[in-house]
Structures are given as structure tokens and as C-alpha cells.
Amino acid sequence: MKLLSQTQAEVQIGQLAAIARSCLIDEARLSPKPGLVDSRGNGAHRDLTLALMERSASSLHPTFLQLARQCWRRPADIALREAIGRLGREGEQQMMAATGGVNTHRGAIWALGLLVSAAAMNGGRADAEQLTRTAAALASLPDRAAPKLFSKGLKASHRYGVPGAREEAQQAFPHVIKLALPQLLRSRAAGSSESDARLDALMAIMTSLSDTCVLSRAGLVGLQTMQAGARAVLLAGGCMTVEGRQALARLDADMLALNASPGGAADLLAATLFIDRVCLTAHHAFF
Numbered sequence: 692m693k694l695l696s697q698t699q700a701e702v703q704i705g706q707l708a709a710i711a712r713s714c715l716i717d718e719a720r721l722s723p724k725p726g727l728v729d730s731r732g733n734g735a736h737r738d739l740t741l742a743l744m745e746r747s748a749s750s751l752h753p754t755f756l757q758l759a760r761q762c763w764r765r766p767a768d769i770a771l772r773e774a775i776g777r778l779g780r781e782g783e784q785q786m787m788a789a790t791g792g793v794n795t796h797r798g799a800i801w802a803l804g805l806l807v808s809a810a811a812m813n814g815g816r817a818d819a820e821q822l823t824r825t826a827a828a829l830a831s832l833p834d835r836a837a838p839k840l841f842s843k844g845l846k847a848s849h850r851y852g853v854p855g856a857r858e859e860a861q862q863a864f865p866h867v868i869k870l871a872l873p874q875l876l877r878s879r880a881a882g883s884s885e886s887d888a889r890l891d892a893l894m895a896i897m898t899s900l901s902d903t904c905v906l907s908r909a910g911l912v913g914l915q916t917m918q919a920g921a922r923a924v925l926l927a928g929g930c931m932t933v934e935g936r937q938a939l940a941r942l943d944a945d946m947l948a949l950n951a952s953p954g955g956a957a958d959l960l961a962a963t964l965f966i967d968r969v970c971l972t973a974h975h976a977f978f
């Protein structure tokens with residue numbers, strides 16, 4: 692009996708890791724995304740390609756597996772926080788080895804790593820709010836082994852006085868729960884294709900996120916351009932309408948002209964797709 696439940700746990704752990712990897716690949720391929728790498732090309736990036744993003748996503752599968760195994764049915768405490776911090780940093784090294792030193796998925800390892808961990812802590816069963824609350828509890832615990840780096844994201848957060856990737860997780864992913872998931876469901880219900888509904892969910896995140904990738908590369912002008920442009924797409928009826936598509940093309944051109952890429956928003960879209968798949972039925976109460 693015990694053996695059977697161990698096997699079932701291992702199957703669910705494998706599913707969580709496979710879903711995380713496929714959400715990263717779905718995010719990368721989704722097109723047309725403003726400023727980002729997609730099936731059309733490299734967006735505002737010189738050192739990133741779709742092939743590199745896909746290789747990076749696959750290199751992270753073992754990290755997601757280890758995170759899920761480590762966290763299976765365990766409570767949030769400092770020992771677990773430190774264990775996942777170590778696994779997350781090892782994941783970053785694996786990503787760097789797979790990409791020849793290019794940062795393809797640092798923010799995504801953080802967001803998806805926490806969500807895979809949280810899903811495993813809940814035994815694979817949780818609704819979207821429970822899942823993100825568990826991830827927030829983990830992200831809020833101290834990790835004594837974390838190196839004190841003054842990263843690009845931290846610099847932008849301090850300079851502009853805005854929250855970054857850490858705070859988004861510590862606040863239980865408000866851009867995913869309050870904006871992206873409800874938009875994904877609304878657009879699907881309105882008859883959008885799956886791809887348009889996902890683009891609309893990305894727009895919903897971009898209307899409000901203080902994306903430190905955009906701030907680092909293009910300052911406040913970049914951030915305001917992103918937020919206003921995304922709002923224009925949704926106000927025009929989203930990506931399923933001709934006007935929405937035109938607004939999306941304008942936003943893409945504006946982001947490229949500013950060398951701006953909303954990498955943080957892309958990470959949160961991958962997180963949204965993960966929750967959508969893991970909490971398949973539970974979050975339909977959202978709208």
C-alpha cells in the first residue's frame with residue numbers, strides 16, 4: 692500500500708516538472724509577443740533565440756523534478772526554504788551551462804520553482820489562491836545561504852522605488868491571480884483562440900507590472916510605454932479583434948525602438964499557464 696502511494700507520488704512529481712517545462716516552452720513560442728523572444732525571432736534581445744530558450748527550458752526539467760521531490764507534502768519552514776534556494780541556484784547554473792552563459796530564465800526559475808514547490812507541498816492538489824499563498828510563505832522565509840548580490844533587478848527596484856520579482860512572489864503573485872488568470876478565462880469565454888487568450892493574459896500583466904527588465908533597459912519611459920500599450924490592446928477588445936492586433940503591433944514596434952523587453956511579464960505568463968494547468972478546475976470561481 693505504502694509502495695503504491697510512493698509510486699503515485701512519483702508520478703505526480705514527474706507531472707509537475709513536465710508541466711513546468713512545457714509552460715516555459717509554450718511561453719517562449721507564443722507569438723507575437725512585444726519585445727520578447729518568440730516564434731518570429733529574438734525581439735529586443737541580441738543574445739537570445741527561440742532554440743536557446745527551448746534548450747534552457749529542457750535543462751531545467753531536472754531542477755523542477757528535484758524541487759517537487761524535496762517539497763512533497765512538507766510544510767513551509769526555513770530548512771525547506773534553504774533547500775529550495777540551493778536547488779534554484781543549481782538550476783541557474785544548469786541553465787547557464789546549457790546556454791553558454793546567457794540568462795534565459797532566471798526570473799522563471801524563481802517563479803516556477805516556487806510554484807512547483809508549492810504544488811508539491813500541497814500534495815499536487817490546491818486551488819490557485821492556496822498554491823500562490825504557499826509559494827508566498829516560502830518566498831518570505833529567510834535563506835541564510837543566499838549570496839548578497841546587487842543584481843540588475845535590485846538596482847532597478849531601488850532606483851525607481853518599485854517592487855520586483857521577490858516582492859511579486861512574497862505577495863502571492865498578484866499579477867497572476869488578480870490580472871492574468873481572470874483575463875485568460877474571460878478571453879477564452881469570449882471565444883478567443885487559445886493563443887489570443889494567452890496574449891491577452893500577457894497584456895493584463897503588462898498593464899501594471901513594474902518589470903525590472905524593462906526598467907533596466909529602458910527606464911520609466913519604457914515602463915510607461917509598456918503599460919499604456921498593453922492597456923490599449925485590451926481596451927480595443929484584446930488580440931482577437933483587428934483593432935487589438937493593430938495596437939499589439941504598435942506596442943511591439945515601440946518596445947523594439949526602446950530596446951525594451953518585458954522578461955518579468957513573460958515569466959509571470961509562464962507562471963499563469965502553470966497554475967491554469969495544475970489547478971485545472973479550481974480557479975473558475977475567478978470571474
Ligand SMILES: CC(C)(COP(=O)(O)OP(=O)(O)OC[C@H]1O[C@@H](n2cnc3c(N)ncnc32)[C@H](O)[C@@H]1O)[C@@H](O)C(=O)NCCC(=O)NCCS
Pocket residue numbers: 775776777778779780797798799800801804805834837842843844845854855856857859900901902903904954955956958959
Ligand atoms: C529573486 C531572483 C529572481 C533575483 O531577482 P533580482 O530582482 O535580484 O534579480 P535579477 O535581475 O537577476 O532577475 C530578476 C528577474 O525577475 C523577473 N522580473 C523582473 N521584474 C519582475 C516583477 N516585477 N515581478 C516578477 N518578476 C520580475 C525578470 O525575468 C528578471 O530577469 C532569483 O534569481 C533569486 O534570487 N533566486 C535565489 C534562488 C532561490 O531562492 N530560489 C528559490 C526558488 S527556485
Ligand SMILES: Nc1ncnc2c1ncn2[C@@H]1O[C@H](COP(=O)(O)OP(=O)(O)OP(=O)(O)O)[C@@H](O)[C@H]1O
Pocket residue numbers: 718719726727728729734736739744793794795796797798799800843904907908952953954955957958
Ligand atoms: N520569451 C522571452 N523572451 C525574453 N525574455 C524572457 C522570455 N521569457 C522569459 N524571459 C525572462 O527575461 C529575462 C531576460 O531578460 P534580460 O535579457 O533583460 O536579462 P539580462 O540578460 O539579465 O539583461 P540584458 O540582456 O539587458 O543584459 C530572463 O531572466 C527570463 O526570465
